[in-house]
Amino acid sequence: MSNKPLVSVITIFLNAEQFIQAAIQSAIFQTYENWELLLVDDGSTDGSTAIARKYAQQYPEKVRYLEHDRHQNRGMSASRNLGIRNAQGEYITFLDSDDIWLPQKIEQQVEILESQPEAGFVCNPAKWWYSWTWNPEDISRDFVQKLDVPHNTIVQPPRLLLLFLQDEWASLCDVLIRRELVEALGGYEESFRGMYEDQAFHAKLCLKSPVIVSSQCWYWYRQHPKACTFVSHNIGQTYSTARQKFLNWLEEYLIQQKIQDTEVWKVVQKQLFPYRYPLLYRMSCRTQSLALRVKRLVKL
Template structure:
């Protein structure tokens, strides 16, 4: 059995795929690695470039090419990789990014020290320009080397723990046992996966070193023009599914709800689609009202109506308040 299955979804990255694969081939961890490339049916020569790159490799890493029947997006490609993985852990690597030579060695060493941790997380750096993304970086967070304290894990998992799927060793049986596959057909699949995992994770470990280099490029999904409206729609879908779950609404979960509604407001304001954001929020909150107490709901309403100036309209505020009385009055 392999120790790590590196899963690389491949879609229209002809220019970058060889650099990505070469970073895998350069790993100092010399045994126990398989690398699964999932062809998501792009329209360039990415897979031809990948095959040429692999053909010149004679090292110990086993490369496997899996061809999907049709394009399904990042989530579908990752799920295909999970279904084909034979490793104890999976490691997601985007095909336009690269990993440091000691990446897998550092993460596997930490996993060996804490075998009950379901997720082992390293740090990352953007390139070619260096930038710090505090929300998804380990920098300045002073996380312990590991934790199995349920209260601590829940206090950070939805707030300051990196939400991205890449640059983490994740136990394969943890994914399969809890059906933690990626929701297909949406943007922000990592947010959806992360919220699902919240109820199941019981152990985390950290490597406070840069092990992953994230490429900043204009053509990527997250940096494409006109993506904000679709982002708003997808986040609304994710939140509606998560809000409707019949789970314990503990403080971290409730705080995440507040943060989530606020993120819709932020996206709407940033992209000048305020009315659409208002509509999304009015769709979401009835689900919140059914699950939460009046003090929490009023806190939510006033927090996001008055916070940093009036973003939503007075019309929306009274509409939401009327819905509140429908469910709580």
């Protein structure tokens, strides 16, 4: 029996036969040995169900296959919550079915949290991975995201949330979370079936708990046409409507949780302004554009 804490890895998938095997292998080949992998099927109709079942049969003590009642498609948040309910680990982490980890990911993140009991979770920058295609035009497109917060030290709430609200493309791809924190937050918001399901949960995390932001990159976020939005396309959801829904939800959550941080409220209202007052927003943008042109002319 290992004296190292058990880590529950949750991978949700829907019709992911092209990439899921690489994701599973990257979990199996971790240098950290005390882990379990929960493969949560969100109603797949392709070969990914058979692939997941095969790994569960091959590694019965390490890998489990889960699905919703009657093999239903319940969405990303409900699928993550199914994994959370069945997880047995002291720590919980998520690996998307089209992404991969570097071998030392779990070992290093556990070491960080074990040495920093104040932090409820640790997060790392991810590599935006285009070069998996081996196309010459994609080779140079890879980059590691930059998180504009202090690294390798405790970051108090809500600083990370403010960063993500003001930078729509910032995200928490790679997190390891203490189980009690996930349970205290009630897991994922199941009203978010596709886009912004991660952001809603991460907003709750960043409001509640101190975090360690590591400078290391162990998560490769595969870029391809079906990435991340596989459910959203099925339900006709666009980025703009998804973001508006998220911001409206966040405003209600702040009220429910009695969050009174003035900076958080200011940023949320600023982000909501274009959706609630589109005409005023367009007018203000035109005014700013005109002022900039006048300023340039004056300099000439």
